Amino acid sequence: MRTLIPLLLVSTGCGLGPGEPFATLSARIVAQYAQPAGRAASDGFQKLSTDYQVKFSTLRLDATTLELVDLGSGATLAFDPANPPPGYGLCHNGHCHRDDGALIDYAVISAEVTGGGGPSVVSSLPVQELDVLAGTSLPLPCGDGCALPPARLGQVRLRVRGISAEGVVRDGRASPRLPEQPFRLQALLPEGSELSTPAEIEVSRHDSPRVDVTLAVLLGASLLDGLPLEQLPTVGGALDAYPSSLPDLQRQVRVNLAETGLNVVVER
């Protein structure tokens, strides 16, 4: 399944003075709790693919930086996602699962395959922890990173360090596999973890010198999809949804996070 990326390009013309950058960046990040209609259950719970149901009391994403990326030679797909290069497993939704469990973007793999110039970060903006459940909308200060050189920005990337959640789970089946009870998820993600989405932002003397980027992160119950909750250990009276003793389940959470919906809106 593919996510359609709404991309709004409003040209306002251009005009640079001597010594000015090709464009000036203004960025904002929005985090929202995703509540698709098909997941709605009673009492504010959301359905999971396992027939369990979840209601969050907290949901936070520890993001570190938002990056605008010039994909370089990686902009051209240089491998068949149905037959990944050695070292990679399942490929879908723009990334492949590397054998060590990391999720690697198609552009990075394409650059590896071709041996050409890989993606380069054109602008990197610091981001703070995002309160997904309450909803967050923050302008991102960028300092020198506001000045954009000529580039073809093909990707917006959010570096993430961890995710934390608490709430209650219950079973939606007639014969419950476990009683309604609290859960806790505290995930420190592998270094280099990221969420990314394609973009089409051309920075040149022929384009508007203003680039306003808003990245929206939509995160919700799908974070716990596929987890056999009945197998989770209990720690401190709550199910541990990221148990170090069950690395396959940790990997499932990371895969779910990588599938998180991102929308990028660009105004010029």
Added chain:
Amino acid sequence: MNRYSLVLSLSLLAGCGGTAAPEEDVEACEHLKEGPGVAVTAAKDASAALPTVNEPHKRYDIALVAESTGGAYGGLVSYASAAEGDYAVFLSADVPLEVTDSAGTVVAFESTVGSVSSCTEVKSKRVLELGVGTYTFRFGPTSQSSVSLVVESAAHAH
């Protein structure tokens, strides 16, 4: 030819007056031909944990198990749907298939065809609407001892 080239070619055909094949047909044909494939053995009944066939863009090569009587084969696998919508179930053999939700309610097929225009590997395409949750696929009884399965989202199937 990779997936994107194939889709582009089919799009060009459509532009010349042909009819483009549904995207899920193209995807299913590619995965039935080229995988990646995963071998699983169907469960004989629901008393044991069912093998899962959840991952998209994969071909599941399902070994069916001999039924107690009649010399036929069959078995159960589990599919967890993470989004509400239409799905297409592609099989390499036209074997009986029944899909039920966790309450045991049978999910009706919206359409069933024995072939698709994109390839000859598909011997059965069934489209059905699933909600978020886990479903049981029951195969058989059939004389076939195995069947390959690809499940694709069919958002625009009808």
